[in-house]
Amino acid sequence: MTRKKIRIKKKNFTIFILIIILLITITYKGTNFIIKSVTNKDEKVEKKKKEKNIKRDKRLEELDNIDERISYFNKDYIDRYIDYKNKNKDLKIEDVILHVNIGIDNDYYTNTKKAVNLNKNTILVNKYNYLDKDYEPENLEKISIYYARSGMKLVSEAKSQYEAMAKQAAKEGLKLVATSSYRSYEYQEELYNNYAKRDGKEAADTYSGRPGYSEHQTGLAVDLYNGKELYTEFEKTKEFEWMQKNAHKYGFILRFPKDKEKLTGYEYESWHYRYVGEKIATYIHDNNLCFEEYYTMFIEVFK
Ligand SMILES: [Zn+2]
Incomplete structure (x- = not known):
């Protein structure tokens, strides 16, 4: 090998090394850049989160730190x-918290949700919580004709408790008769449409649930009369007085009380009772609540 050749080879080698160094530098810088931009993104997200939390804390102050x-x-x-x-x-x-959770900051029948706790005594069906067209409760049973118009059905547990209650009332010389109980979606649809035709939709909405929004579809609600007076006159009867004192012992509550129209979305109904079980019924009775209030405070869970 001549000296010249060796020199050329040395030169090539130096260029080769320089290129390698250059490539390494570029790769390193590039990687660094990518890492940095990812970190930057994380920082930005973190910053946004912090800002949002500060805003939230300020808003909570506006609400007197009620969350605690x-x-x-x-x-x-x-x-x-x-x-x-x-x-x-x-x-x-x-x-404020209670009302918003119930939903009444929105108009009735807006911002509605599918009902949960299906087939449980704690199910809530009202103008914000609906049942599907094909929902039919499990274990529907016919109520004894001693205590109901023929063909009336309730969910098994509610039915036995209703019969026990009506039996006790009978022992005390009073008569409880179920005039309406479980209603299918289709039946409610027919009822509501008839009312709306007769009185207009707005009026019908104050006393009848729209199909899917009626508690009667749960099989846990019952309308009562005393076998003589119209059910709308139930308030004036001795049977009503007895129900005021005793219904909760059998797990029933007056579902649409006088002073809770705004929360329930219904006018006062002295004849409409709802089975929730003895413990809950007693609490609601003793604390003068409606079911919406109890449900919001003790049953509903936010995830
Ligand atoms: Zn009713």
């Missing part, structure tokens, strides 16, 4: 709470 005191506070509803509070300045903050 109230177990059923739902952080997803903060904006709704504040809007509702601004529109109802005299309302206690506890009631």
Whole structure:
């Protein structure tokens, strides 16, 4: 090998090394850049999160930090709470939370949800919580004709408790007769359409559930009369007086009380009772609640 050749080879080798160094540098910088931009993105997300939390904390201050005191506070509803509070300045903050959770910051039949707790005594069906067209409760049984018009059905447990209650009332010389109980979606649809035709939709909405939104579809609700007076006159009867004192002992509650129309979405109905089980019924009775209030405070869970 000549000296010249060796020199050329050396030169090539140096260029080769330089290229390798250059490539390594580029790769290193590139990787660094990618890592940095990923980290930057994370930081940005983190920053946004922090800002959101600060905003949330400020809003919570507006709500007197109610989240620490109230177990059923739902952080997803903060904006709704504040809007509702601004529109109802005299309302206690506890009631603001309660009302919004029930849903009444929205019009009836808007922002509706599919009912949960199907086939349980704790199911809530109202103007915000509906049942599917094909929902039929399990274990429907006919109520004895001693205590009901023929063909009336309730869910098994509610049915036995209803019969036990009516039997006790009979022992005390009173008569409880179920005039309406389980209603299918189709039947409710027919009823509602007839009412709407007769009185107009707006009026019908104050006393009849739209199909899917009637508690009668749960098989846990019963309308009573005393076998003589119209059911709409039930309030004036001794049977009503007896129910006021005793219904909860058998697990029934007056479902649409006088002072809770706004929360239940229904006018006062002295004849409509709902089975919830003895424990819950007793609590509701003793604390003068409606089922919407009890449900919101003790049954509904936010995930
Ligand atoms: Zn009813």
